[in-house]
Structures are given as C-alpha cells and as structure tokens.
Amino acid sequence: MSFQIVTRFAPSPTGYLHVGGARTALFNWLLARHSGGQFLLRIEDTDLARSSEQAVKQLLDDLRWLGLNWDNVELVFQSKRLEAYNGIIEQLMSQGMAYKAYETPEELEGQRRIAERAKRAYIYKRPKLTDEQIRKYESEGRPAVVRFAMPVREFRFHDVVLGKEIVLGASQVQDFVIRKTDGMPTYHFAVVVDDAAMGISHILRGQEHLLNTVNHIALQEALGYARPTYGHLPVILNTDGSKMGKRDRDKKIRHRANVWLKNTKRSAAELAAAAALETGRIEGWLADDGRQLEAAEQQKLMPVVGLEAGDLPEILVHDFRASGYLPDVLLNFLALLGWSPGGDRERMSVGEMVQLFSLDRVGQANAKFNRDKLLAFNTEACAAAGATQLVPAMRDFLSVNADSPLGSADAAALEKVIAMNVGMRTLREAEQKSRFLFLADENIEYQADAVEKILLKNDKQGLNVLGRMRQVLDETLDWTAACVEAAVKGYCASASLALGKVAQPIRVAVSGTSISPPIFASLEFLGKERTLRRIDNCLRFATSQ
C-alpha cells in the first residue's frame, strides 16, 4: 500500500480570493500535482455572519481562472456537517475531554484586559464549577460554549517548511473553544475533523497558523486521528512591510484625498459631502493613518479624488484579472514568493512548476509583494504569447470589464488590436490605448493638453500640417498601413519635416490623445473614411480654439 499525497485548500467564503490565499492554494495544488496526489477543496463557512453564497461563487471563479482545479466533485461545506461535528463533540464531553463554559464575552474581555495590563499573555483558566452552579446556569438558559480540555503539557511537531521542530511549553496551552454559542463548531475543531475525514496528508498554510497547530494536534491525539504533515508558509507583505491587505489601496486613496484637499483648498467636510459620505468618518480617517475605509466607502471617494478602478494596487486575484494580467503569469510570480526551483530559473510554465516543485525548496523568510516584477513577467508573457493566443485572454479580460467599447469587437478585430499593441504590459494597457478605434467618430474627446501641445503651439504649426495631411491622405487610394506610411513619409521628405511632426497631429486627430498604437496600423484599422472624418472634426474643433 503506497501513500498518496492529499492536500486541500480550505478558504472561508468572505469575498474574492486574496493573493495570499491564492499562493496557499497554489502550493498545495503544486504539491498534489507534482506527486500525482489529490487536491481537494473545502469551504469553511462556520462563521455564519461573514460567509455568503456570493463569496463562494467568486472564490470558485477565481480558482478556475487561475486553473487550480480540484479533485472532489462534491464540494465540502462545513455548514452542512453539523451532525458529524456535534456527535464528536458529545463524545469528547462524555469522556471528560471537553466541557461547557459559561463565561460571557464581556467577562472574558475583562480578564483579557487585566492580563494585558499585567503585560502577560492571557491564558484561559477553567473555572471549578459545582454541579449546583451548572444546574443554575442551565436553568437560566445561559449560553455556553464547549471548550476542549487541553492536556497541560508541552507540545511539539515537525514543520516541513521551516525544517525544524516547533515546541510550545505547557504554560502556553489553554482550553480553546470548539463549539460556539450559536452551535457552530470553531475553525480549530472543524478543520481537524474534516482534514481527517478527507484523508488530508499534507497541510500547507500561512504562518499565521503556526501556533494554532498545537491545538490541532492535541485534538487529533484526543480523537485518535493520524497527524498530517504540516508546513507553514512565509507571509506575503506589502512593500511597506505591513501584512498584505487593504492597506496599500487605502494608502493610495488617502494620498489622492490629501492632494485633492490641497489643490482645491477645500475641507474634509466638503470632501465627505462630495462623496456622499459621513463627515466625521472622513475627518477621522484623514486624521489617523491607522484607520481604513470600507470598500464601499473607497468606491464612493475614488471618483471624487480622481481615481479609477484600475488605479489602485491590486490585492485580490480578481483585481489582477480585471487589470489584464495573465493567470499563468500570476501563478508563476506567486510561486516565486516563497519557493524557488534553484539556480537562475525564474520564468516557468505551470507544467514546469508542477514538475519542479518540491517542499524542501520552499523558503522560510517573509516576502514583500513586488508589483514591478509581476508587471515585467506579464509584459514578457504577452510578447511571447502572440496575438492569436491572446484573443481568449482578451475576451476574458473584457468579460470582467463590461464597460469597454472593445466588448463588441469580433475575434478578428481583437487579434488586430493585440497585434498592433506589441510591447503591451497588460491587456488593459492594450485595451485603453485602443479604445478610440471602437468609438463613434463623433465621440472622440480631444484632450486639451494634447491639442495645445501638438496642434496649437508654435503658431498652430501642427494644425497646419494636419490640414495638408488631410489632402495627402485623401489622395491615398490603397488604404493599407504600408501605403499610408509611404504617403506620409513621402510628404515628410518633400516638406523636410521629421515624421514626429506629422504623425503626432494625425494621432491627436484620430484618437484625441497623444498616445496610441503605431499610427499607420491604427489608420488602416480605422479605414480611410473614418480617418478623414476624424481629421475634419479635429480641424474644426481645433480651429475654434
């Protein structure tokens, strides 16, 4: 009988998948796939208040997008396993290994405060209740939790990632809650029961769980379960060293809010009013760097201070998807956060990672999440992929960016757009540069600074060139990028003008801005008629300025 490695990913459905969670999922997935074992998915929804069906959907969607497929057809939901948990809890209680505890949250909070003031860690002490007291509490209907009676002794376990024995002294252990007053099991309990039930052999998780492990092994011992192999992954941090979370986004919004206040010379109260938010809330937030806005509040504030969805640093898998990153690139980058195949090897396909993955090459130092490098990886991958292959990725990108004018483009058009955007760093970058190609000619918005700098400056030199170019282009019969290029360059030569002096006015005329894909490919895509119409529109607009 040979052992099969069985790993799992067990998120709680509280929202979209976070990159930290994705990294945990990836490592477990890689371990399973590398060894030909199984990777299972379980939903830890024992916190009724925070779990939602919507979040489950989002989680699965993110996992699918990444390609981290799971092997259990039937998902395990902890909320559906109450009977199993309760049976085991009853059994533990009847054996004296667990007991009801009646303290109220307020009482516990008070004790904690005392411990904190005394500068020691709070350790729960089981009160010695008489039978009479218990009867009294029960008849009062006082809510009770069930606590596991932790054996008071030292616990130790081996960690495969850290490569060492973790030891927790007897004075550090305490009786922990295994069933809440609402009747739901706690994480500590459900995780142990389910990992055993699902035959999990290896558990890779974030280092924030390191000390929890002793609770879990104590429970395993009490229940007669085998102990799985544990490995605790280093934490992913923000660039400023804080734990990766919402903070990076908040920081950016805060910065822009302060700029807004300074530039407009208005007050925090006016800012709050403009965003339809509570004044006190905004004032408090601005005054205290430690505070963070809720996601809904962030969304209201962003347009006011001039931020768009894509401007914030991404932290959720979904953010990266919406920003136009390729899933395999994200996976590659995430894998490198805490793991290395050794040597100079960095860029890997998913298949290569599966082949190369090994636990003893997982690192133990925390890693900061460096978006620049991810961007560089994505740029390379886009260049390597080729236009045809990127069409489905672009489709996917558009599916989560419903407001894009490229949404209606067919595959051939998308392929052309991608092809003319060589050098793009993200799908979004290509999409934004190419939007003008899909707008109605009348809907081109001429950017004031571009019009000023490229058309009006120096005695309307650009505008004059544009007028003459209209003539040249009108006379160009064969409307291909090559022919248009020849015509424009011919004109440049005869007029002794640098190409830039001519290309930029055309660019502004057709796109409204000074940035676009290479101009000749853009013009070919637009077609002669639309190009001329846009030039006419622009001529009229700029002349009136």
Place this chain on the structure above:
RNA sequence: GGCCCCGUCGUCUAGAGGCCUAGGACACGGCCCUUUCAAGGCCGCAACACGGGUUCGAAUCCCGUCGGGGUCACCA
C-alpha cells in the same frame, strides 16, 4: 508585552564550510533604437544586519545583540 518564526543587493532570490572578487531577475542610472506610449538592445550601480565564537578556512555551523514578522477571539 509574553510566546513563536524569520534575517544575502531597494525587492524576489541562488548559495547546503573552500567553486564567492557572492550569481540571476525586477527596479534604478547611463547610452542606443524610435511616429507617441510602451517594448527592445548594450553597459553600469547595488547585499551576506551586527558582535562574539568553532574551523587551516564561514554568507553557509553555534551563541548573543539588533531588526522585521506572526500570534495571543465564541474569525478563519
């Protein structure tokens, strides 16, 4: 604060006592290319946290200091 974990360029890392004058990637700087933004090419800058040991020899082993992180929930 107690307990636990960690510590190689700015960042991610390679490095398992001599192969290290410490390698790669990203970022950064310079130059080149160029119709914009990107992309691309070439060159360059840059680290073993500190202090003690052990050893003929230490980035690699041990101890201490310092620094960073995690955790102390009826959240997972």
